[in-house]
Structures are given as C-alpha cells and as structure tokens.
Amino acid sequence: MKIASWNVNSVRTRLPTILQWFEAARPDVACLQEIKCQDEQFPKEAFADLGYHCAVHGQKSYNGVAIVSKYPINDVLRGLPGAPDDDQARYIEAVMTVGSGPVRVASIYLPNGNPIDTDKFTYKLNWMKRLTAHAKDLLAKEEKLVLAGDYNVIYRDTDCWDPRVWADDALYAKAVRDAFANLLWTGLTDAWMAKDGREHHYTFWDYQRGAWHRGHGIQIDHILVSPQAADVLQGVQIFKEARAMEKPSDHVPIMVELDA
C-alpha cells in the first residue's frame, strides 16, 4: 500500500492539482495538511468519485488536516492529546482497515514557530513534546504506524541549500532539531533516511524570491514509521515534479510503499 503526505496549501484552491496528482500517483492513503477549510467545506465528493473515504479535522481559514483513504477509516482521533484548550487543527489519526491487518495513520501539521523567542515558538516546542508523548503511547501498541506530515523541521544541514540563511529560524533552531531527535528516539524510523537518505532533496520551495528556480528548497515533510511498519517498508519517493504543476502548492508530496 502507498501512503502519501502533502501540505496542499488550501484543498479548495488546489483541488484540480490534487486530483491530477492522485490519478497519476494513485496513493492508497493520503495525509493532507493546510486544507484551510472547515469540515463541511472539504470536497469529499470529488475524492469519493475517485474511490476514497475521507476523515477531516478542519477549521476556518487556517491549518486543517485530513486523511483520504481507499480503505475504510475507523477509530478517528481529532486533535493531539495533552492540551484540551488547543484550538488549532493540526492532528488527525485513524486506523485503515486493510485485509492484511490494520495500519494506523496520522496526518500532522506541526507548528511553524516563527519568530523564535515568542509564544509561537513555545507553542511549537510544547506541541512537539505532546507529539512525542503520544508517539510513545502509540508505539506501545506494537502496530503498523505511520506518522506523516509537515514537521516544519530542517533536521540535517543538508536539508537546505544554505544553513546560514536559516540560522535564526524556528525551522532550524537547535531546540527544535533536538526535539525532532527526541521524537525519532522513541523508536520511529524516518522513511527517507531508511530507504534513500540523499541530501538536498527538498519537499518545499517558497513562492517568494524565485526559490523554485534557484533550487532553494528545504526538506521539512517527513514520514515516520513504527518498527512494525519499518519491517515492511519497501521504498520512499519525493514528487519534486509536483512543484512545477499548474497552481502548485509550495510543498510537494512524499510517499512510502508498505508491503501491507
């Protein structure tokens, strides 16, 4: 089964582009981020026409995440546990009912955190702590687990074209990279590192400053998997060409294939 992650930067504005990519890449499950709409505004019919079910956790104007799946979707969890007053729609998790056994999938839109030394940065670090705590609980289930999303973390120096540019940015701050390491150390495997690992393979290019044409991207979208999923991980692919589509998102899809 193929599981993709894509920050689409508005599902309504991007719908033709998204559907075109779906018909070409044919993901079985897709984790979407920054859908930027409320649940009832999500274009479920368009995905149903292609044979997909949808689970949505949206909000007005900003953020919003969804899971789109060829498999029946069960046990949906909306919102990351640990902060009942958090009203930002950045986490949805559900179980894909697959013939060979269930696969738990989460779509993650980790906070940006800029500028550093503000409450936005504190919120990001707290959110990462909550995600790490929740990941520990999920790993204890010893299931096939896939945590896919826009992590807003430049983890390696070589995940950007020039780390000096990002020195004072919340995507590259040492505390943020340390927090991402803590998440990995719970026992998760980064699919890109396990099955490819090449440097300077980006998933985001800013709309500004000619970033795409200059090759000034960053890799901030990741798919993390449990040991049970890593055992059946067949490969990983970044769809760089999606950045050159009509009306592109500033992010491109990343997709894993599991033998499940």
Next chain:
DNA sequence: ATGCCACCTTCAAGGTGA
C-alpha cells in the same frame, strides 16, 4: 529591517506562513 508570493476573509487590506 522589510517585502518579495500566495493563501485566507470578504471587496480592502491586513493576518499568516516558511
């Protein structure tokens, strides 16, 4: 230090992102 672009809401211009 700020805007660059593209999205949001709602028709004008400010908020947000990375």
